[in-house]
Amino acid sequence: MTQLLGINTEEEINVSFSFRMASSFEEKAPDGWGYAFFSGTEWQSFKESLDMEKILRLGVKTMSSHEFICKTFMSHIRYATLGKVTYDNTHPFDKDLFDSRWFFAHHGHLRLYRHIVNSMEYFKPIGDTDSETAFCVILEELRKYGRLPSDKDLAGTVLKTAKELSTQGGLNFLISNGEVLHAFYSGYKSMFYTTIRPPFEDEIVGENDQLKIILKTRDIQTPISIIATEPFSDEFDWKEFEIGTLYSFKNGQRIKFVY
DSSP, X not given: OOOEEEEEEEEEEEEEEEEBOOSSTTSOOOSEEEEEEEETTEEEEEEXXXXXXXXHHHTOOBOOOEEEEEEEEEEEEEOOSSSOSSSTTSSOEXXXXXXXXXXXXXXXXXXXOHHHHHTOSSOOOSSOOHHHHHHHHHHXXXXXXXXXXXXXXXXXXXXXXXXXXXXXXXOEEEEESSSEEEEEEOSSSOOEEEEEOSSOOSEEEEEOSSEEEEEEOTTOOSOEEEEESSOOOTTSOOEEOOTTEEEEEETTEEEOSOO
């Protein structure tokens, strides 16, 4: 199940993205889905919680395809564990810090103890998921800088906080404020990435039983990095994440801000 998906490029790329519904009551049905993309200097996002019983009764099997242009993208398919099936509990979550809009999507389960929740002074969850709470904890740590830190300091703080949180359960996530996409793997289930380089065919297509994504690459001359819970195309050279490591992607390539 591709619960997390991220893309980062240097040149803006045309993306066509569609999510496949469950086709029967026997399939494990998701409780929500959403995505966010960074284009120009702004984020745009879409998400919705899903009443799968109603959808299956109506016979809907595929969402309409969503098409947009971006350089950073993240999506999430939710299978609810903690928190109700509501819009507020659907990923990705977004909050403002240092005149930037940040997005976050999480895969895993966390036991968040009271002292961690009580440590949040400025950022408070809107919903009631462990995921959004973890997002708030990370932003609280970044806020201590008083201004947007360097890429290296930012990555170091995200990694340190992620390692602390991951002692309490599964914490795989994507976080970005636009130019750089950070991904962390705690060892829960799986997480992979691939970097593909020009020359490209006119289109790159990836799909599985949940989603289909088309990258229109005819005029793209720079690398493209893709992060996913599971590989969704045999054509790419996928690399599995190392446990407890923060992977940062900028201009379509992995950048080692921290080791």
